[in-house]
Amino acid sequence: MNIVVQNIERAEAKVVEELGKCGVATVHEAQGRTGLLAANMRPIYSGARVGASAITISAPPCDNWMLHVAIEQLRDGDILVLAPTSPSNAGYFGDLLATSAQKHGGRGLIIDGGVRDIADLTKMKFPVWSSSIFAQGTVKETLGSVNVPIVCAGCAINPGDVIVADDDGVCVVKREEAEQVLEKARARMAMEEEKRQRFLKGELGLDMYEMRARLAQKGLKYV
Amino acid sequence: MNIVVQNIERAEAKVVEELGKCGVATVHEAQGRTGLLAANMRPIYSGARVGASAITISAPPCDNWMLHVAIEQLRDGDILVLAPTSPSNAGYFGDLLATSAQKHGGRGLIIDGGVRDIADLTKMKFPVWSSSIFAQGTVKETLGSVNVPIVCAGCAINPGDVIVADDDGVCVVKREEAEQVLEKARARMAMEEEKRQRFLKGELGLDMYEMRARLAQKGLKYV
Amino acid sequence: MNIVVQNIERAEAKVVEELGKCGVATVHEAQGRTGLLAANMRPIYSGARVGASAITISAPPCDNWMLHVAIEQLRDGDILVLAPTSPSNAGYFGDLLATSAQKHGGRGLIIDGGVRDIADLTKMKFPVWSSSIFAQGTVKETLGSVNVPIVCAGCAINPGDVIVADDDGVCVVKREEAEQVLEKARARMAMEEEKRQRFLKGELGLDMYEMRARLAQKGLKYV
């Protein structure tokens, strides 16, 4: 039952990168408000922003063996995404694994678990979004799988799906919808830029979105 | 039942601003250790410090319609304070709303819920204290109220009350007590400055506060 | 029953300092993956790193009286370690106490409770690892003890034990094992440096640790 899928499809590199630039909030909206990982998935340092293809890892609790297996599967532009099979906040990942992952093209790590060596990872500019920061060591005793469908932090992720992550958290885009989501995200960004200009001039959302009539009709009273 | 109160009283601008400078811990102590919002209300970036008058918002869970309504009620020196009617960590607020709020004099947002576009809000220097950072989009379907009494993060807040917020969290001062609390806060700061000087010279709290006798009387043994 | 133990043994100053330089993750591993405080013990600012001898404090909930007693017991190179006898997130400690503690040689505070005056403590470079940031004032009514064995954030700590703390959290080393743990930590660091070089050259953990045979034997399939 424990497998490593070696050849996975990825979205086009350019599309993946551009999705990363759009950011989590925009991409989440562009795909119909779906794809967010749970709010407790926080970056270990501020300012990182990434778009990358998911190498998924289903790992036993407190056992980081599969991370070594997964790193071999990395290609440039990929990101490791690990979901434990049972809740664990142990420190699956630190600066040595990051050195190896970075060398093999890894752009970061998404983990519903713990991470350690935060200071070093920050210096290395290797971003991690995790549910915990914890130095607890892990073992290498039990198998898991690499590049299988997982549920990470409440969200279903397939290998090759696009991960967008920034200071707002983490969002996943299905691989086969990446191009179309990018298009919508760009349209949204253009539209937002236009609104920003109007807001900067002092126009109110109440007028811009023509909300006054609907508010009145629903019964809002000004007193 | 859903109302917008348009003319609220505020404390004197100078008093509000000065309370902000005193900071959360001092103001909380100055008013008899009351007024703190829950400890999970954290700033999205370090170093912000604000004193402002509350525009209160009672909003349905995952519905940010009332924020547009509230922004029209802002005057220079106000701060938005939103409490959902049922727990929600959705991202009610982002950089577009912040642009509008800032343009209309808003000094920030206090929200027992989620916020997004953290990186942009940080660049804009628009401070937010929230219980969550989450990009989850919200709807505009159900009415709430603006400038009514609310309970936000465990604390009762009336429109026009003074909000003091910094890296320690958020504290509310009743509008009608603002001046008197400011006076006490300043007295406290002066007193603390004097104590700081004595501590810097090496004096112990045990001596400064004459604690030794009372400790002995309660039964503390040195061994 | 409430006592202050005045003469405690400490590990050798040089050893304590060097353990601090090794960092939490390394020290935790070097002593057989033991000694970590719970993951919710987070630093109030990034980048602090400390090795120091524990002055332990068992304090009642929401009562910071014993901190004044403990500060008198500080020697240069010590750190305050406070565990409430019942859960409390109140703000036991702020900039005045920090001024006094720093003056008397204190290197920081570890507290399974709250701390306040974060901005000032950051400016003072007085590091605190706490389970909460909260401005809630405390009282001085009930005795506790200083330099007795405590359990802090899930970990047993004796007075004089070595505290190692950095961005990864907090780890305790038993006083009598400090030297031997330091030795192992250094060995580990040397070994890690060697591995880092090999990882930088692109070698995989799968090969470096000779994992392939064991993975196959356990049944991992590549597909």
Add this chain to the structure above:
Amino acid sequence: MNIVVQNIERAEAKVVEELGKCGVATVHEAQGRTGLLAANMRPIYSGARVGASAITISAPPCDNWMLHVAIEQLRDGDILVLAPTSPSNAGYFGDLLATSAQKHGGRGLIIDGGVRDIADLTKMKFPVWSSSIFAQGTVKETLGSVNVPIVCAGCAINPGDVIVADDDGVCVVKREEAEQVLEKARARMAMEEEKRQRFLKGELGLDMYEMRARLAQKGLKYV
């Protein structure tokens, strides 16, 4: 600042009792979906149902002195409602206090904190809704207040307000609205009974509430 208000107004006894029979969900709906205390306020045993007038208590964390003061203020049909001024899960209340409260007409306790002697309270049929069950003893050192406005578990409560509590949790009804809420609650119960009969015959909510057209108009597709 610490006061005991001795003469508070209460809603009519019959109204209070009848509100209790309506239950939490019905009363909460009848007053426009307001008044619920936080979801972590759970009964210590199943099956209790109460309608009673609030004797409010603002108490220091881990200090149960004010409970003795409050019991003297009880009249038949009252319920104790305690909010700590800072979070605490200590065991403020046990079987001895319950014996006294019950003797003086108390119908139960609502506490955003801890309670103990659960087995005895269950035998005594003295219901408690609390955020914690914990045997931690408390002190009697610091004053609080009785019959002042409090915020308990996220909800503003005034002395004399009506508390409705059952297996679903706790709801508060403003004293001055009690009669009108009861009327609406009864109307709602009658209406629900009629719906129940129709549901029992197999009618669907889609038809009973004429939802099909609106669902189609919003774009729901059956495939």
Add this chain to the structure above:
Amino acid sequence: MNIVVQNIERAEAKVVEELGKCGVATVHEAQGRTGLLAANMRPIYSGARVGASAITISAPPCDNWMLHVAIEQLRDGDILVLAPTSPSNAGYFGDLLATSAQKHGGRGLIIDGGVRDIADLTKMKFPVWSSSIFAQGTVKETLGSVNVPIVCAGCAINPGDVIVADDDGVCVVKREEAEQVLEKARARMAMEEEKRQRFLKGELGLDMYEMRARLAQKGLKYV
């Protein structure tokens, strides 16, 4: 994008029912320790045990409209499984909806959210496993979908998958693996019965599973 899939496949009724009898722990083990929903999904009363086919519901936070839509899709032996698109503990479901669901063959509800009317649901013997008990009312404003793939409490669930739930929590079995899992579950139960008999005679697990040699080899010392 909002759809209701009307014809879903289900596992054979007999298989579904038998899986329910095996119970959560056994079924979870039988399928390789997979399929558990998060540990905070608890039954509203003890002793319920169910095996049923999932009617899945993806619903907006605090909006229970889709439950009415889903009830029409129920067949005898089905169970409703609701996942909000953003975290919510609101009370989506109560005794009226339960009356309707029960009439249309529903065996219960699994919800990563809130439920109310606990006392009535218990009397009706309509079991619910939920992450919260909360009376908070919901709205009917925003569409969701019925019988689409969802992630509920950390677990991916497809319409027609088999839900097994008892006092230990909730487990999902993929529809297409139901028969094979049942077989393994039965084998496991037989094996466990045999072991139980040996344990009852006093045999130790150390001997029954021949662990002594492996423990010694790993280095366990008896002192």
Add this chain to the structure above:
Amino acid sequence: MNIVVQNIERAEAKVVEELGKCGVATVHEAQGRTGLLAANMRPIYSGARVGASAITISAPPCDNWMLHVAIEQLRDGDILVLAPTSPSNAGYFGDLLATSAQKHGGRGLIIDGGVRDIADLTKMKFPVWSSSIFAQGTVKETLGSVNVPIVCAGCAINPGDVIVADDDGVCVVKREEAEQVLEKARARMAMEEEKRQRFLKGELGLDMYEMRARLAQKGLKYV
């Protein structure tokens, strides 16, 4: 480093049993308000009450191997007490292990982790106090230790210490203090019985404990 201590000292059987009858709250008070495990340690069914000698287990996360080792060390009147070395809510223990433990004299289990087969354990009258109920299976790969000092749910416990557990939670009594704590607990129970009688006659705590003068002196005002 992984050891099993085979001969541990226990408190006198009669003392252990009698402490169990005193109950958690009384014993906790009798020993100066110490010894409580964290409030999230809850019984899996109501009404169990136990006094027993601790067989302590330090176990890796999600690995229940050491339970088999520990069961061999049980004598009549003992209780298993397990602390994971890193947080885990996995289901370490179920009805088969309970059958074996019960056969060898075990009176129950205290575990800062998960337990499963709740319905069976309830039928068997094998009480468990745990921080989680979860069916997640565990492995048998990594050693731990038996009968070594542990920290369980925030409390230091030595092998042979007395565990008292009931509906209020779990309390530990140091083995060497057991007799003296029992004496104090009995004195306390007698004193409580006397107070109960006075409360039943309507006497107020304010009078019984002569609190009125001290309240007035601290400044409490009746209005």
